[in-house]
Amino acid sequence: MSEGLSGGDALRRMYRITADQERSFEEKLPELLDLGRTYLDVGAGFLTEIDDETQQIVEARGDHELLQAGQSCPLSKAYCKRTIGLDGALTVQHARVEGWEDDAAYEEFGLEAYIGAKVVVNHEVYGTFCFADTEARDRPFSEDEVTFVELMAQWVGHELFRKRATERMQRQRDQLEEFTRVVSHDIRNPLGIVDGYLDMAEQTGDPEYFRRCRDAIDRMESLIDDLLFLTREGQTIGGREEVDLAALARDSWSFVSAGDATLAVDTDRVALGDWSRLQQVFENLFRNSVEHGGDAVTVRVGDLADGTGIYVEDDGEGIPEAERSDVFVDGYTTGASGTGLGLTIIQQVVSAHGWEVAVSESAEGGARFEIAGMEFVGHGADGDE
Secondary structure, three states, rough: HHOOOOHHHHHOOOOOHHHOOOOOHHHHHHHHHHHHHHHHOOEEEEEEEEEEOEEEEEEEOOOOOOOOOOOEEHHHHHHHHHHHOOOOOEOOOOOOOOOOOOOHHHHHHHEEEEEEEEEOOOOOEEEEEEEEEEEOOOOOHHHHHHHHHHHHHHHHHHHHHHHHHHHHHHHHHHHHHHHHHHHHHHHHHHHHHHHHHHHHHHHHHHHHHHHHHHOOOOHHHHHHHHHHHHHHHOOOOOOEEEEEEEHHHHHOOOOOOOOOEEEEOOOOOOEEEOOHHHHHHHHHHHHHHHHHHHHOOEEEEEEOOOEEEEEEEOOOOOHHHHHHHOOOOOOOOEEEOOOHHHHHHHHHHHHHOOOOOEEOOOOOOOOEEEEOOOOOEEOOOOOEO
């Protein structure tokens, strides 16, 4: 053994490394691999991830050119193909003597000595934790050495599971926070509609204004139900249906306090999508144009020239080119009263459909949003308002 490192010493060092709460898993891993190389007196140590019959090296220490982080090979050419089928560690003292000379793994890597144990995360094989050398050993791996490698592999599996669980909890917290903020953002507009129509109803007694209030309230209830679904399920949408984009645009416009702003619809396409989700997209785009372009802004919905999607543009002030890469970042806003969530919501919904959204400048110098990658199934009604 190199440096006269005993099994007890190796275990104590391993404990000190793994018990250090100040360092991350990624920081501890190279040190553990170096510890294993020293204790086992081999040249290489590496952690692999196995997915779809492919082995990829996640982290490695040593000079073997094929055993470096980022390298990959078919599992059929890896020593680890045998490792993952065992309950304990696989050990090889002298590969050529032990019948490996015709094995694809021996031909690929030329390793004479090898010891590895599978890494299990949440009852599924993640990969392997291994040590190897191109020189044969003068003795078999001892029971203490086997136990040392197996303990390391178990610790790696535990840390990866904990890391995944922590990331999952963080995503859930982020989703809850996003839900709270999205609800407060998207419900504000229908509430404003209700408030305005109630004032009109009180002044005129016209029942039509009460009907419009009920429509806005129904919209809020639908929005809450859909947002709850989206928050629980993540980046998903409900069932796809045929959506007449012109009708959708006009319907969405009716929920925007537009003042003297006008909407022009230059599309008659019918797309496959989630009507309610896409209504969120149009409402937020329209509201963005009105908030930043003024009450007299003109908003236009039309087809992209290449036929892959649609655009929503206005003749307002537009978005400075230097800021366009940030518009979909949560919290971005150019308005004093804006929450900065509207454009984030747009990207979330568009991505959930499998489409892409980009921002540029309209011919009039205003903002132009292009949604590409849509699937069209026909034509519907068309017209201007």
